Amino acid sequence: MKVKTFMSRIQGAPSEFIEKVKYIVGEENVSEKECDLISYSLDYWLYGVYLSQYGNLPSLPGVVISPQNHDEIQGILKHANEYKVPITPFGGGSGVLGGTIPTEGGAILNLQRMNKFISLDEISLVAEFEAGIIGANLERELNHRGYSMGNIPQSLYCSTLGGWISTRAVGQFSTKYGKIEDMVLGMEVVLPDGNFIDIKPVPRRSTGPSLKDLFLGGEGSLGIVTQAVVSVHPLPEGTVKQSFIFHSIEAALGVVRRILRGDARPAVVRIFDEAETERYFGEIKDKVTVIFISEGDSDYVALGSSVIKRIAQENGGEPLGEEPVNIWLKKRFDIGLGPVIMQQGAIVDTIEVVSLFKDAANLYNDMIESMKEVDGALSVSGHFSHFYPEGACLYITFAGFPKDPFRYYQDTWTAAMEATLRNNGSISHHHGIGYWRRQYMQQELGAHGVELLKRIKFALDPNGILNRGKLIEDGR
Amino acid sequence: MEDKRETEQLTNCALCANMCKHSCPTYLATGKETITPQKIARLILYEKKSFIDDKSSFFDVMFQSAMCGACKAHCIYDNYDLRKFIQKGRSKAFKEGMLPDETRQRIETFMSFGNPYGERQLIQKGTGDIGYFVSCSAYNDQQLLKAIDKIITVSKGQVHQFGGADICCGAPLYYAGDTNGFKQAAEKMKGEIKKRKLRKVIVDCPNCMKMLTEMYHEVGIDLDVEFVHTTQFLNDILKEGKIKVNRANTTATFHDPCILVNDMGITTIPRDILGVLGFEIIEPVYSREDTHCCGGVCGARIGDCSLSDKLRLMRISELKQTDADVYLSACPTCKAVLSDVGMKDITELVAEQMIND
Numbered sequence: 001m002k003v004k005t006f007m008s009r010i011q012g013a014p015s016e017f018i019e020k021v022k023y024i025v026g027e028e029n030v031s032e033k034e035c036d037l038i039s040y041s042l043d044y045w046l047y048g049v050y051l052s053q054y055g056n057l058p059s060l061p062g063v064v065i066s067p068q069n070h071d072e073i074q075g076i077l078k079h080a081n082e083y084k085v086p087i088t089p090f091g092g093g094s095g096v097l098g099g100t101i102p103t104e105g106g107a108i109l110n111l112q113r114m115n116k117f118i119s120l121d122e123i124s125l126v127a128e129f130e131a132g133i134i135g136a137n138l139e140r141e142l143n144h145r146g147y148s149m150g151n152i153p154q155s156l157y158c159s160t161l162g163g164w165i166s167t168r169a170v171g172q173f174s175t176k177y178g179k180i181e182d183m184v185l186g187m188e189v190v191l192p193d194g195n196f197i198d199i200k201p202v203p204r205r206s207t208g209p210s211l212k213d214l215f216l217g218g219e220g221s222l223g224i225v226t227q228a229v230v231s232v233h234p235l236p237e238g239t240v241k242q243s244f245i246f247h248s249i250e251a252a253l254g255v256v257r258r259i260l261r262g263d264a265r266p267a268v269v270r271i272f273d274e275a276e277t278e279r280y281f282g283e284i285k286d287k288v289t290v291i292f293i294s295e296g297d298s299d300y301v302a303l304g305s306s307v308i309k310r311i312a313q314e315n316g317g318e319p320l321g322e323e324p325v326n327i328w329l330k331k332r333f334d335i336g337l338g339p340v341i342m343q344q345g346a347i348v349d350t351i352e353v354v355s356l357f358k359d360a361a362n363l364y365n366d367m368i369e370s371m372k373e374v375d376g377a378l379s380v381s382g383h384f385s386h387f388y389p390e391g392a393c394l395y396i397t398f399a400g401f402p403k404d405p406f407r408y409y410q411d412t413w414t415a416a417m418e419a420t421l422r423n424n425g426s427i428s429h430h431h432g433i434g435y436w437r438r439q440y441m442q443q444e445l446g447a448h449g450v451e452l453l454k455r456i457k458f459a460l461d462p463n464g465i466l467n468r469g470k471l472i473e474d475g476r
Numbered sequence: 477m478e479d480k481r482e483t484e485q486l487t488n489c490a491l492c493a494n495m496c497k498h499s500c501p502t503y504l505a506t507g508k509e510t511i512t513p514q515k516i517a518r519l520i521l522y523e524k525k526s527f528i529d530d531k532s533s534f535f536d537v538m539f540q541s542a543m544c545g546a547c548k549a550h551c552i553y554d555n556y557d558l559r560k561f562i563q564k565g566r567s568k569a570f571k572e573g574m575l576p577d578e579t580r581q582r583i584e585t586f587m588s589f590g591n592p593y594g595e596r597q598l599i600q601k602g603t604g605d606i607g608y609f610v611s612c613s614a615y616n617d618q619q620l621l622k623a624i625d626k627i628i629t630v631s632k633g634q635v636h637q638f639g640g641a642d643i644c645c646g647a648p649l650y651y652a653g654d655t656n657g658f659k660q661a662a663e664k665m666k667g668e669i670k671k672r673k674l675r676k677v678i679v680d681c682p683n684c685m686k687m688l689t690e691m692y693h694e695v696g697i698d699l700d701v702e703f704v705h706t707t708q709f710l711n712d713i714l715k716e717g718k719i720k721v722n723r724a725n726t727t728a729t730f731h732d733p734c735i736l737v738n739d740m741g742i743t744t745i746p747r748d749i750l751g752v753l754g755f756e757i758i759e760p761v762y763s764r765e766d767t768h769c770c771g772g773v774c775g776a777r778i779g780d781c782s783l784s785d786k787l788r789l790m791r792i793s794e795l796k797q798t799d800a801d802v803y804l805s806a807c808p809t810c811k812a813v814l815s816d817v818g819m820k821d822i823t824e825l826v827a828e829q830m831i832n833d
Contacts, residue, residue, distance in 0.1 A: 040509055112507035157550070339491035
């Protein structure tokens with residue numbers, strides 16, 4: 001094997017384990033071939049992606065196992081416990097924090113064979129899918145039948161439903177439809193010891209602490225989600241696109257806050273800072289742009305958009321019409337620049353955090369300033385998206401051409417995380433923790449918070465089988 | 477210079493987030509990350525940089541693509557087609573004698589008979605400077621051949637039909653990575669067309685059409701002939717009133733052949749024809765630009781029959797969901813592969829509903 005690994009060398013799985021697993025899933029669904037090990041070594045953690053162009057991968061698994069249902073996963077996990085084989089679940093491989101890197105080798109559990117649409121309940125407005133379905137295909141199945149889940153992340157075309165659940169993901173239309181935790185009603189989960197639970201789909205319940213929430217954001221370390229029932233919505237009858245420019249981030253945040261207080265619920269709200277305004281819309285200089293998309297019943301959309309217009313204009317917003325919204329809609333999945341500049345030696349990444357409205361502007365200013373101060377920084381820009389009546393997600397994009405790539409990457413992240421914590425924010429809104437952000441969990445949760453998570457992990461997974469080295473330590 | 481540009485393009489693909497994987501039928505049918513476009517690009521890049529030890533498994537991956545073009549159609553980069561790099565991988569496998577066994581067997585058949593199926597009779601009938609090339613898949617399809625005969629007769633067209641024997645576009649050799657063999661097949665085909673003095677050729681198979689119009693040029697063989705797909709020919713004669721048809725009162729599902737969509741850009745013409753024939757079209761979940769390969773195009777079938785079969789079963793399952801009265805395609809390979817849904821070629825439907833006066 002000529003590829004290099006910067007975390008660990010391959011640690012294979014015992015041959016007896018592999019033979020038993022082959023018996024469960026069939027020989028063709030177990031692979032130790034080099035091409036497969038390389039292909040399941042990394043997700044879309046961008047520092048890892050940057051290094052991958054030089055044949056340098058974080059870590060390689062010893063074996064890749066591809067089950068097709070929860071029965072098979074139960075069997076695999078039972079044997080993994082028997083032989084103490086680390087298991088790293090692999091959904092779409094689109095996570096940006098190294099959540100699917102097999103940090104200790106062992107086995108990859110590839111969940112992508114489980115990619116089927118199961119059912120649609122038009123009376124209750126819920127649909128059931130296998131967890132390995134890609135988001136775009138989930139939406140296609142629903143759209144074909146006149147519905148949408150309303151979860152449209154930038155990774156729509158490469159991420160899976162199971163990945164969304166495991167990272168507490170969010171989509172661009174979240175201000176109306178919510179985050180994934182608002183959409184999942186029930187799920188089937190294989191526990192680390194191989195047992196299986198079926199959390200039935202109901203709108204709300206009062207049956208003690210929510211077991212569902214153990215796995216929403218569990219990052220594959222507390223169980224394997226195999227199926228889920230999610231809420232769906234009829235395709236919108238009407239859509240209104242609006243945009244306004246403002247002189248500052250503070251002014252724009254104030255307007256969005258008032259709009260949400262006024263009970264308007266646009267699906268998309270995005271505040272682009274001056275740098276992102278220029279990058280997206282070109283001709284608009286030194287201004288902050290806010291775009292809104294309202295969709296749903298035509299009467300409600302008309303009413304909501306009139307509230308948006310009134311509040312924006314009363315507070316200094318200059319209307320720009322639909323064009324900026326159309327430009328954003330056209331560019332919103334275009335990630336093409338990243339690979340181009342990574343080839344030229346650039347380090348690029350994104351960081352999403354969240355705060356209350358009262359801290360949002362300070363958080364933005366502090367993060368931008370702190371990240372720009374890091375040696376090697378070229379560009380730091382941001383936008384607010386995913387709004388709630390109480391606050392919003394801040395999403396920062398950065399790029400640098402540093403002499404020492406790792407130093408720049410580490411220092412920029414630390415600057416961002418410390419600025420977030422200084423301003424009462426939470427270190428992640430929807431990308432999750434994975435491998436890379438785990439180093440900041442103590443600061444986020446405090447020592448007792450981390451200890452609590454470790455105890456939960458140990459209670460569920462005493463052998464530390466599932467997704468070692470992610471989210472929290474393995475609990476052993 | 478071109479190599480540097482190509483390496484940059486391939487690296488962009490290898491560093492992308494796999495934004496086209498949702499469209500890749502081989503991935504969807506197997507759930508295998510290794511055969512998603514971005515991972516294939518990474519492996520090709522690594523092989524180029526000598527990071528791969530296990531050449532055999534690398535070459536196997538090169539033959540696990542349907543070569544259907546879905547990734548190209550859904551690519552975030554302009555003017556990029558991963559198939560070009562996969563094809564180079566296949567050529568390398570051929571040169572290094574590392575073809576999958578299934579591929580080697582198919583090449584041997586081709587070398588013996590000049591076509592992928594074995595001994596065949598020559599088809600040669602009709603006159604005129606407009607040709608109809610009977611593709612290898614159509615050769616054994618009597619319903620289709622009878623239908624085209626009927627349409628030509630009723631439309632009073634002068635069409636020279638040719639095919640069979642050792643007349644083949646060479647696609648199996650192309651997809652097997654035998655570039656020289658493919659070039660020879662292209663030269664032979666050029667001769668067949670030239671000796672018949674054809675100015676226009678109707679082609680029933682989208683894959684043959686791709687070879688004749690695009691891949692021949694890539695190997696330096698250019699034909700001064702207009703090529704049209706059967707659907708274009710049928711649409712024209714319907715519009716010109718050369719044939720008249722009865723209107724049906726039933727439902728139909730059209731399976732878009734992958735190459736017809738992704739390489740020829742033809743999606744509306746077959747639906748226009750079905751409209752004229754009076755069918756209510758029921759679209760499957762994956763149609764038009766989002767169609768899925770049936771598994772029959774030489775891309776996967778040439779090297780991995782098991783993968784080809786998985787594609788077939790997935791597509792059949794998708795099509796069956798429409799529960800239409802009639803299932804149609806515009807490719808004799810798709811028709812043969814998807815026979816479980818009673819697939820017909822659109823040519824047959826036109827012939828069935830044609831008024832014979």
